Amino acid sequence: MNLVSLPITAIYAALSAFLVIALAANVVRYRLSKHVSLGDGGHKDVTRAIRAHGNTVEYVPLALILMALLELNGASDTALHIYGITLVAGRALYGYGMLFPKPSANLPRQIGVVTSWLVILAAGVQLLVI
Template sequence: MNGFHGLLASAGVLGGLFALLTANVFSQRFKAGVKLGTGGPEHQALLVAVRTHANFAEYVPLCLLLLAGDLYGGAPAGLVVKAGWVLVAARVAHVFGMQLPAPNKSRAAGALLTLAVLVGASLEAVYLAI
């Protein structure tokens, strides 16, 4: 498996996870009878589902874009692929952590690992561009 296929595999897993998070938002909306927004404090499960989904959508696309650019720009394929799988692990940890009372180690680890991938991929992109 080359770098492209390795990164593509992790992106595919992340896409599947995003689809599950989307389905969870739909399910929580249906259960709460809320069509728009989060329905206020009495619908905590919907709020958690929406924020988990939104947090994923805020970070994962940019991380994947940066990793793909790094790979295209000549970064070591093994490093990029490993970063892609770290991102998968980070997002899974974050999803589980969002289901627990805050603060918790799973949510913190997911957030910190996601940030590490984002910063690392960003720095590599700048390095490769100059």
């Protein structure tokens, strides 16, 4: 049996897991404070907490899969760390921007979205050329 080791991807998977749990706990905190059992109960702050968590859960798995495939295919440690740091930092900024919103789309949210897209796009392109 061949064992595969993906130590760099594992670091960012663990950090992403901590972020997902923190965002999920925030949803629970808001729901408990508003006495909401399911959904958002019509509360905008609960909706924002749900979307901060949901958006992270939507983007992180694909980015981590791409990183794992790159690591398996011999991508440089530097590239993997750049992708990982960018992903986790961007997701944290997005969560912050969703939880402390301004009247319109704010800079932390915008940076979070753009960095996630860039990681997924760059890793996808790199997979095609290595």
